[in-house]
Amino acid sequence: MVKKYGKYRKFMFISCIAFFCFYSIQTLSAGTLSIAKVSFNGVNFGEALFDWESASDDQKLYFLSHKYKVFGSGAGSPVSSDPFTAQSVGLVGNPLVYPNPVRLSDGSEIGYELSTNSEVTLKIYDMRAAEIYSEVFESGTLGGSAAYNKIPINEETFGFAEVKTGVYFFLLISENEVIGKGKFVVRP
Amino acid sequence: MITNIVNSRLMICLLSVLYLTQSALMANSIFLPTDAGSSAQMISKGYIEGFSNGPASVFENPAGLYRSESGGFSFFTTSVIDEVFYKNIGLVSFTPIGRVGFGYYESAVNGLISTTENENSGRFEEAYQFGYRVSNYKLAYQYSLSPQFHLGAAYSYYSNTFDDEVGTGSDMDFGLVYDSEDFIISFFSRNLMSSSITYKDDSTSQIESELFASLKYHWDQYSVYYQLKRKENKYLNSYAVDYDLLDNESLVFALGQREYLVLGEIKQSMTFGMELKLLGLNFGTAFEKSDYFENNNKIYWSTGMEF
Numbered sequence: 001m002v003k004k005y006g007k008y009r010k011f012m013f014i015s016c017i018a019f020f021c022f023y024s025i026q027t028l029s030a031g032t033l034s035i036a037k038v039s040f041n042g043v044n045f046g047e048a049l050f051d052w053e054s055a056s057d058d059q060k061l062y063f064l065s066h067k068y069k070v071f072g073s074g075a076g077s078p079v080s081s082d083p084f085t086a087q088s089v090g091l092v093g094n095p096l097v098y099p100n101p102v103r104l105s106d107g108s109e110i111g112y113e114l115s116t117n118s119e120v121t122l123k124i125y126d127m128r129a130a131e132i133y134s135e136v137f138e139s140g141t142l143g144g145s146a147a148y149n150k151i152p153i154n155e156e157t158f159g160f161a162e163v164k165t166g167v168y169f170f171l172l173i174s175e176n177e178v179i180g181k182g183k184f185v186v187r188p
Numbered sequence: 189m190i191t192n193i194v195n196s197r198l199m200i201c202l203l204s205v206l207y208l209t210q211s212a213l214m215a216n217s218i219f220l221p222t223d224a225g226s227s228a229q230m231i232s233k234g235y236i237e238g239f240s241n242g243p244a245s246v247f248e249n250p251a252g253l254y255r256s257e258s259g260g261f262s263f264f265t266t267s268v269i270d271e272v273f274y275k276n277i278g279l280v281s282f283t284p285i286g287r288v289g290f291g292y293y294e295s296a297v298n299g300l301i302s303t304t305e306n307e308n309s310g311r312f313e314e315a316y317q318f319g320y321r322v323s324n325y326k327l328a329y330q331y332s333l334s335p336q337f338h339l340g341a342a343y344s345y346y347s348n349t350f351d352d353e354v355g356t357g358s359d360m361d362f363g364l365v366y367d368s369e370d371f372i373i374s375f376f377s378r379n380l381m382s383s384s385i386t387y388k389d390d391s392t393s394q395i396e397s398e399l400f401a402s403l404k405y406h407w408d409q410y411s412v413y414y415q416l417k418r419k420e421n422k423y424l425n426s427y428a429v430d431y432d433l434l435d436n437e438s439l440v441f442a443l444g445q446r447e448y449l450v451l452g453e454i455k456q457s458m459t460f461g462m463e464l465k466l467l468g469l470n471f472g473t474a475f476e477k478s479d480y481f482e483n484n485n486k487i488y489w490s491t492g493m494e495f
Contacts, residue, residue: 096303096312096313098305099302100300111312126450127219127224127272128219128224128448129486131480132451159451163451165216165218165219165385167300185350187350187387
């Protein structure tokens with residue numbers, strides 16, 4: 001009986017493995033994000049965020065999308081620079097956590113400034129890349145306003161669940177694009 | 189016959205001790221490097237511990253070192269979201285009184301930013317950067333009571349450094365393996381004493397204890413696996429199957445499913461991978477889906493050698 005169906009079982013098993021390999025590999029071929037500084041007369045006034053991919057056959061880069069981030073406003077800043085639309089959502093500087101390392105019983109804050117009002121999603125991951133927190137901040141409210149946003153991180157953030165000592169990673173996402181990322185240590 | 193009865197009773201007594209020593213969850217535990225798995229082979233099998241053939245058993249179940257027919261080493265590395273770097277090395281050697289193993293496992297993150305708050309603007313500013321590292325040293329000993337019944341124990345030393353903080357602690361692992369022709373049963377308790385890492389400021393992080401009961405059943409070119417894991421007072425199941433393509437263990441494909449805890453909630457994931465053995469060297473790779481927004485795959489690599 002075992003001998004009779006031996007080849008059939010082999011075929012089914014290898015087919016299953018091949019399916020999982022294909023499913024995994026196709027998600028590995030996403031584009032790469034690159035940030036270029038934009039300056040005029042030696043003054044930095046923004047960043048261009050490119051999502052690109054390369055094709056191995058002709059050794060060229062193909063841009064998938066781009067966004068523009070403006071540092072401040074007033075003289076020297078571009079009003080509009082299509083296709084680098086000044087209204088695109090971006091961060092002014094990098095998001096930072098204060099204090100870091102974090103003692104959750106004392107609390108901490110993630111601070112960042114948006115270039116425009118926008119809906120922003122904050123996601124936090126643990127050291128195995130498991131998502132432990134996700135929150136959507138509406139445009140114009142704390143977390144989604146074109147000002148310096150300070151999002152509290154404390155025991156309540158995680159529903160008073162036990163959060164292990166370790167490093168945690170956060171992403172700020174707007175319009176399905178990562179606009180900022182950072183990390184912090186939770187200490188005992 | 190008498191030996192078997194004595195072995196069975198000894199096994200039951202030891203298992204009772206293992207179960208009773210599992211302490212309740214305390215606050216402030218720490219992410220241990222072993223949370224990420226110890227080899228690509230075990231990850232591909234749904235993180236089922238206790239069946240590694242080589243020195244990686246130092247991290248899984250030291251009783252499993254009996255499978256190392258000669259001395260050898262193993263190496264495992266992976267990075268999670270390009271930020272957390274895991275790597276371990278295991279060594280095993282023979283002595284007149286049994287097998288002795290040594291293991292080192294670390295998880296490290298660089299580029300963490302210490303900050304200050306600008307009193308005028310209220311904005312946060314970078315002060316300096318620091319790293320985070322958890323190191324785990326293991327010294328293991330394995331002894332075989334009979335060709336079927338094997339015992340193993342390991343001393344674990346932990347250190348955790350970040351910013352200007354240093355913490356250290358130690359614990360013990362204990363394992364049993366019963367290996368018959370058709371099946372293998374593995375019992376393993378990691379961090380039996382559930383002790384703590386103590387920092388300079390007297391704060392502590394608990395080293396969580398974990399209890400594993402695993403079964404491997406061999407049939408034709410297939411092996412099926414099941415594991416029941418007790419952690420944080422919850423029971424977690426893992427299932428796996430592997431297929432030995434050439435029937436000589438030189439090319440093995442594996443598929444697994446596991447349950448794991450995220451903030452006390454049970455989640456599930458699928459894993460798969462393959463192992464290739466060639467000229468005394470073995471190579472393993474494993475894949476697992478991830479929650480991460482930017483890259484939803486985790487890839488693991490292992491290599492090892494018997495000499």
